[in-house]
Amino acid sequence: MSPMKLCVPGESLCSEGDCNPGAGVYLRHGYIYSSLAGFVLKTTEGEKLPVISVVRETEAQLLPDVGAIVTCKVTSTNPRFAKVHILYVGSTPLKDRFRGTIRKEDVRATEKDKVEIYKSFRTGDIVLAKVISLGDIQSNYLLTTAENELGVVVAHSEAGAQMIPISWCEMQCPLTHAKEFRKVARVQPEYLEA
Amino acid sequence: MAGIELLSDQGYRLDGRKATELRKVQARLGVFAQADGSAYLEQGNTKVLAVVYGPHEMRGSRSRTLHDRAVINCQYSMATFSTAERKRRPHGDRKSTEMSLHLKQTFEAAVMTQLFPRSQIDIYVKILQSDGGNYSVCVNAATLAVIDAGIPMRDYVCACTVGFVDETPLADLCYAEESGGVSSLALALLPRGGQIALVQMDARLHQDHLEALIEAATTACKGVSKVLDEVVRQHLQEASVLTGE
Numbered sequence: 456m457s458p459m460k461l462c463v464p465g466e467s468l469c470s471e472g473d474c475n476p477g478a479g480v481y482l483r484h485g486y487i488y489s490s491l492a493g494f495v496l497k498t499t500e501g502e503k504l505p506v507i508s509v510v511r512e513t514e515a516q517l518l519p520d521v522g523a524i525v526t527c528k529v530t531s532t533n534p535r536f537a538k539v540h541i542l543y544v545g546s547t548p549l550k551d552r553f554r555g556t557i558r559k560e561d562v563r564a565t566e567k568d569k570v571e572i573y574k575s576f577r578t579g580d581i582v583l584a585k586v587i588s589l590g591d592i593q594s595n596y597l598l599t600t601a602e603n604e605l606g607v608v609v610a611h612s613e614a615g616a617q618m619i620p621i622s623w624c625e626m627q628c629p630l631t632h633a634k635e636f637r638k639v640a641r642v643q644p645e646y647l648e649a
Numbered sequence: 650m651a652g653i654e655l656l657s658d659q660g661y662r663l664d665g666r667k668a669t670e671l672r673k674v675q676a677r678l679g680v681f682a683q684a685d686g687s688a689y690l691e692q693g694n695t696k697v698l699a700v701v702y703g704p705h706e707m708r709g710s711r712s713r714t715l716h717d718r719a720v721i722n723c724q725y726s727m728a729t730f731s732t733a734e735r736k737r738r739p740h741g742d743r744k745s746t747e748m749s750l751h752l753k754q755t756f757e758a759a760v761m762t763q764l765f766p767r768s769q770i771d772i773y774v775k776i777l778q779s780d781g782g783n784y785s786v787c788v789n790a791a792t793l794a795v796i797d798a799g800i801p802m803r804d805y806v807c808a809c810t811v812g813f814v815d816e817t818p819l820a821d822l823c824y825a826e827e828s829g830g831v832s833s834l835a836l837a838l839l840p841r842g843g844q845i846a847l848v849q850m851d852a853r854l855h856q857d858h859l860e861a862l863i864e865a866a867t868t869a870c871k872g873v874s875k876v877l878d879e880v881v882r883q884h885l886q887e888a889s890v891l892t893g894e
Contacts, residue, residue, distance in 0.1 A: 461885050465804030465841045490801035492881050551705040
C-alpha cells in the first residue's frame with residue numbers, strides 16, 4: 456500500500472474544484488482544509504469528482520443521527536413510552552451510552568393507539584430501532600420501531616432463558632414453552648449467521 | 650524598574666534567553682488509554698496535563714444542552730504541589746473559574762461544535778508544575794489532547810504569554826518575570842489564518858506599545874505551532890508504524 460499523506464488540523468488539502476469534501480475536512484473560501492490529524496484518503500467513484508477525506512486509525516466517537524438504525528437496550532417501561540440506552544449506531548459500538556425514548560405511538564405502524572408497551576418491550580430487551588428525532592432540550596433521542604425489520608431481537612423470558620421468536624408479536628421460552636408478547640423484529644436473512 | 654534586572658544590557662533574560670526566544674517545549678500525545686484524548690506538555694518548567702472526554706451525552710444540567718452544537722466544558726485546576734507554597738485550594742477559587750471560562754471560550758472558537766449537536770465535550774487541564782504562562786501552556790496542551798481525541802478542529806490553537814520590559818516585548822514569560830511587575834498579555838491564536846481566539850491582559854500598558862506586543866505574541870504563537878505540529882506528525886508516524894500501515 457502506498458504511504459498515505461499525513462495531515463494535521465488546519466492544513467490545506469486542495470481547492471474545491473479538484474475534489475468533493477468528505478469526512479474529517481471542512482470547506483473555507485473555496486479551499487478544503489483538514490479538521491483531523493490523520494491520513495488523507497482520496498476515493499474516486501467513476502465519472503464524478505474524487506472525494507477527499509481524512510481518516511484516523513481509531514474511530515472518533517459517532518453520534519446517532521436522524522434515520523440511523525441503532526441497537527439499544529430497554530432500561531425502563533411506562534404505559535406511555537419505553538426508555539432505552541443506545542449501545543450501537545449501525546455496527547459501531549459507542550464508548551458511552553446515549554439515552555433514547557420509544558413512545559407508545561412509535562412502536563407499530565398500524566393500530567397505534569391499541570399498543571401496550573408491556574406487550575411490546577420489557578426491561579433488558581435488546582431492540583433495533585431507528586432515530587426519528589434528536590429531541591429537544593427536555594427529551595432524549597426519539598426512536599421508532601414501526602417497521603417490520605425493527606423491534607426486539609434478543610429477549611429473556613421470566614425463567615431466564617433466551618426466547619425464540621415465533622411471530623411478529625410473540626416469543627417463546629425454550630425451557631418453559633411459555634409464550635410472551637413482544638414486538639419482534641424480522642431480521643433479514645442475510646444478517647443471520649448460518 | 651528597581652529590583653531584579655529582567656533584561657540585561659546585552660539582551661539576556663533571567664534564564665539566559667533572548668527577548669523573542671521561547672522556552673523548550675516537550676510534549677506527548679495519548680498518555681492515558683482510558684480517556685478519549687490526552688496530552689502532556691512541558692514548556693520550560695511549566696508542566697501541564699490535559700485530558701479530553703467526548704463528545705458524549707450531556708451530563709449534569711440538561712437545560713444547558715444546545716440544540717445545534719456541542720457544549721464545551723472546561724475545568725482548570727492546579728495540583729497542590731505545583732507552586733512554591735502548597736496550594737490550599739486547587740480548584741473552585743476565582744482564578745481557576747476565570748481560567749476555565751477563558752479556556753472554554755478559546756476552544757469554542759476552534760472546535761467544530763456544529764458537528765455534534767446536543768452533546769458535551771469535556772476538557773480537563775491540570776497544572777503539575779507552575780512556572781509562568783499557565784494559561785498559554787494549558788491551551789497548548791489542550792489543543793494536543795483534542796487532536797488526540799479525534800475531535801475536528803479548524804486549526805491548532807497556540808497560545809503565548811508576552812510581556813513588555815524596557816521598550817522590548819519578551820516572549821513566553823516565566824514566573825519570575827510575571828511576578829516582577831511586567832505587563833503581561835496572553836494571546837491564543839489559530840496560526841494558519843492568523844485569527845485571534847482570545848486576548849487577555851489585566852495590567853497597565855501604554856496604547857502605543859499594544860501593537861508591538863500583539864505582533865510579538867503572534868510571532869511567538871506561530872513558533873509554538875511549529876513545535877506542536879512536529880509533535881503531532883511524529884505521533885501519527887509512530888502510530889501508523891505500530892498498526893502496520
